[in-house]
Amino acid sequence: MVHETPILEARDLRKTYRLGRARVPVLRGADLAVARGEFVAVLGASGSGKSTLLHLLGGLDRPDGADADSGVFFEGQNLARFSESALNAYRRRSVGFVFQFYHLLPELTVLENVMLGAMVGRGRLGYLRERAAVRAGASELLDALGIGRLSHRRPRALSGGERQRAAIARALVNHPPVLLADEPTGNLDRATGAVILDSLAEVRDRLGQTIVMVTHDPAIADRADRAVEIVDGVVRRHAGVI
Amino acid sequence: MYQSLLTRRYLTSRVMPLLAALAVMLCTAMVLIVWSVMSGFLASLLASGRTMMGDAAVTWPVSGIPHYEDLMSRLEAEPEIATTTPTIETLALVGLPDGEPRIWRLIGVDGESYDRVTAYRDTIWWKPIDRPLPKDRERLDPRLTIGGEYLAHALTLTEPDPATGAPRPAVVPGLWATGYNQRAPGGVAIPRFRFMPDEEVTISVLPISQRGAAIDVKARRFPIANEFQTGLYEVDANTALIRLDAVQEMLGMDAAERVTGFDPFSVDGAGDRFVEPEPAGVDPARVTTVMVRAAEGFTPEEARAAAQRAYAGFAAAHGPGVPDPSFVRIYTWQERDGVRTFIAAVKKEIALTVTLFGFISLTAVFLVFAIFWSMVSDKVKDIGILRALGASRPGVAWLFLRYGAVVGLVGSALGGAAAWVIVTNINPIHDWLGAALGITVWDPSIYYFPEIPSRVDPAAAALVLAGGVAFSVVGALAPAIKAARLDPVRALRYE
Numbered sequence: 001m002v003h004e005t006p007i008l009e010a011r012d013l014r015k016t017y018r019l020g021r022a023r024v025p026v027l028r029g030a031d032l033a034v035a036r037g038e039f040v041a042v043l044g045a046s047g048s049g050k051s052t053l054l055h056l057l058g059g060l061d062r063p064d065g066a067d068a069d070s071g072v073f074f075e076g077q078n079l080a081r082f083s084e085s086a087l088n089a090y091r092r093r094s095v096g097f098v099f100q101f102y103h104l105l106p107e108l109t110v111l112e113n114v115m116l117g118a119m120v121g122r123g124r125l126g127y128l129r130e131r132a133a134v135r136a137g138a139s140e141l142l143d144a145l146g147i148g149r150l151s152h153r154r155p156r157a158l159s160g161g162e163r164q165r166a167a168i169a170r171a172l173v174n175h176p177p178v179l180l181a182d183e184p185t186g187n188l189d190r191a192t193g194a195v196i197l198d199s200l201a202e203v204r205d206r207l208g209q210t211i212v213m214v215t216h217d218p219a220i221a222d223r224a225d226r227a228v229e230i231v232d233g234v235v236r237r238h239a240g241v242i
Numbered sequence: 243m244y245q246s247l248l249t250r251r252y253l254t255s256r257v258m259p260l261l262a263a264l265a266v267m268l269c270t271a272m273v274l275i276v277w278s279v280m281s282g283f284l285a286s287l288l289a290s291g292r293t294m295m296g297d298a299a300v301t302w303p304v305s306g307i308p309h310y311e312d313l314m315s316r317l318e319a320e321p322e323i324a325t326t327t328p329t330i331e332t333l334a335l336v337g338l339p340d341g342e343p344r345i346w347r348l349i350g351v352d353g354e355s356y357d358r359v360t361a362y363r364d365t366i367w368w369k370p371i372d373r374p375l376p377k378d379r380e381r382l383d384p385r386l387t388i389g390g391e392y393l394a395h396a397l398t399l400t401e402p403d404p405a406t407g408a409p410r411p412a413v414v415p416g417l418w419a420t421g422y423n424q425r426a427p428g429g430v431a432i433p434r435f436r437f438m439p440d441e442e443v444t445i446s447v448l449p450i451s452q453r454g455a456a457i458d459v460k461a462r463r464f465p466i467a468n469e470f471q472t473g474l475y476e477v478d479a480n481t482a483l484i485r486l487d488a489v490q491e492m493l494g495m496d497a498a499e500r501v502t503g504f505d506p507f508s509v510d511g512a513g514d515r516f517v518e519p520e521p522a523g524v525d526p527a528r529v530t531t532v533m534v535r536a537a538e539g540f541t542p543e544e545a546r547a548a549a550q551r552a553y554a555g556f557a558a559a560h561g562p563g564v565p566d567p568s569f570v571r572i573y574t575w576q577e578r579d580g581v582r583t584f585i586a587a588v589k590k591e592i593a594l595t596v597t598l599f600g601f602i603s604l605t606a607v608f609l610v611f612a613i614f615w616s617m618v619s620d621k622v623k624d625i626g627i628l629r630a631l632g633a634s635r636p637g638v639a640w641l642f643l644r645y646g647a648v649v650g651l652v653g654s655a656l657g658g659a660a661a662w663v664i665v666t667n668i669n670p671i672h673d674w675l676g677a678a679l680g681i682t683v684w685d686p687s688i689y690y691f692p693e694i695p696s697r698v699d700p701a702a703a704a705l706v707l708a709g710g711v712a713f714s715v716v717g718a719l720a721p722a723i724k725a726a727r728l729d730p731v732r733a734l735r736y737e
Contacts, residue, residue, distance in 0.1 A: 061729075088633070091629075092631065105624055108248075117631050119243040120243075121637075128243075
């Protein structure tokens with residue numbers, strides 16, 4: 001299943017944040033190569049830079065001092081060379097985000113939240129042409145994740161696990177090759193978290209999705225093909241990898 | 243596409259945008275109401291002025307224009323002119339039946355032709371009506387019971403002599419010129435103490451020589467044939483119409499025999515008889531003004547140009563016996579003394595008032611700005627999610643601009659509807675305020691018209707409504723830029 005050429009790669013990734021007058025280096029040359037179809041868990045203590053790494057991989061943020069040989073590479077292309085609109089398109093088509101707190105829009109129904117991912121970046125005409133297919137795809141995803149019956153409810157009427165499955169469906173609606181999950185079980189009890197992990201694993205198995213999941217829990221990381229750990233701003237192989 | 247969905251949902255699920263829409267509604271309604279009332283005032287002014295004056299006029303005051311019948315024929319031969327009427331205008335001291343003196347602007351008219359040039363027939367008040375006015379529930383209006391003779395008398399400006407039955411010249415004053423009528427609720431004029439068409443007044447005029455000197459006061463009693471109402475309070479309270487030949491005679495402007503050789507000390511050869519003067523012809527009757535009504539499809543300005551042409555021919559035909567074309571005044575009704583200045587002043591006042599209220603409406607921009615700024619702060623996480631899903635910065639800005647436009651559209655539509663309801667019921671609302679709270683804003687003696695006029699100009703309304711949308715979009719601009727510039731990572735981490 002694991003492909004030899006990395007679909008997503010971080011090379012000498014550096015990121016420093018300002019905290020008042022102080023500069024706080026979070027990533028100090030992180031390297032990570034993720035093969036196509038691979039499920040990688042990124043472990044680390046709170047504040048170690050896990051989420052920062054995920055944001056950089058997903059093109060939500062830009063690394064410091066990226067050049068031709070450093071930065072984030074998607075299918076061999078350096079995101080640093082992407083224009084703003086190309087980066088938007090990358091987030092739209094190539095990656096899907098799943099967040100710890102679901103981040104569903106409360107005004108929309110579950111189905112609309114999922115379809116929102118398909119609406120972004122499409123013009124009115126383009127969307128109207130494909131609306132039926134988008135709706136069918138979104139419904140299919142919700143069915144596959146076991147919450148199809150809840151598609152017309154608002155997020156507030158759902159449990160945490162159901163919300164997270166809705167968020168996974170939204171991340172997958174454009175069929176991105178990479179899924180980036182930031183503590184997807186961090187806000188759930190262990191049993192519900194296990195269901196979410198099963199869902200992610202099933203998605204990977206069914207769709208051949210590449211998954212990079214950030215977690216602070218080694219037990220959850222055990223569900224991945226491989227686990228790495230961020231320590232002192234660099235990525236290390238995690239000792240307890242399966 | 244997502245902007246459309248989110249705009250709909252944000253609009254219907256939150257109170258804040260409705261408050262912004264309410265601000266826009268109040269501002270658009272306020273500007274529309276003010277503009278409509280001011281425009282209505284101007285429109286009523288223009289309509290009433292034209293009602294009394296026709297489209298254009300040829301005037302030579304004091305000594306008047308002789309051979310005016312020929313002038314009228316020449317004017318009516320012009321294709322731009324439909325018809326004409328001769329008038330004389332002068333000031334009169336009037337003694338009312340109870341002895342109270344008044345000063346009226348007295349206009350001598352030929353009823354039949356005056357009606358053709360102006361809308362005189364429509365302004366005549368005492369004529370039979372079939373049904374009471376909508377608010378005259380108690381059927382107080384005397385017009386429900388009077389006969390048609392009052393209308394006939396008004397049109398001819400005559401009353402039959404009680405002794406002989408022969409017609410005699412009569413006067414038709416404005417409805418509020420005597421003070422004997424009072425306005426009952428619903429626009430009904432109720433005579434108090436006296437019913438004027440059954441009364442007589444004494445009219446005194448002062449003939450003026452060609453050099454401007456007063457000659458002698460002429461006074462005469464006239465029956466009142468009827469009363470008129472143009473709707474222009476100033477006219478209805480100070481003007482009276484009188485039969486043309488009567489006022490010509492009083493002012494010495496009627497046709498008269500011209501004589502030569504008159505010497506009061508000359509006697510014949512026998513010394514027992516004065517020498518009779520030799521007849522030398524007839525001085526024609528004169529009028530001070532010939533009013534003109536433009537033919538269908540021609541403007542007052544075109545009628546005026548035609549009148550200038552016609553007068554040039556008239557002057558050439560009669561030579562020095564008629565006023566020189568260089569000095570005679572030929573003007574449209576809007577160019578009449580005082581009217582042009584007054585209309586220009588009203589137009590400027592409208593522009594000034596609307597501009598001021600427009601500036602006041604800028605508060606809507608700040609309200610929308612404040613509300614949208616707060617909403618963007620409230621929606622930081624949503625913005626982060628949208629950016630994570632691949633939404634561009636301009637796309638996020640457009641979401642809030644579009645939202646602002648929709649809020650403006652809703653506010654403007656509601657404001658337009660509110661303004662429509664208020665403007666179309668402004669007089670009942672005013673009456674109610676007067677009855678319930680004792681507030682009387684509209685005093686007809688100050689504002690010319692007995693009721694608050696209003697006119698909704700569709701173009702002006704469209705401009706105000708579009709302005710409401712534009713103000714809303716302008717108010718949403720800075721919050722939209724703020725939303726677009728939000729760092730998506732910070733937005734997602736925002737608590």
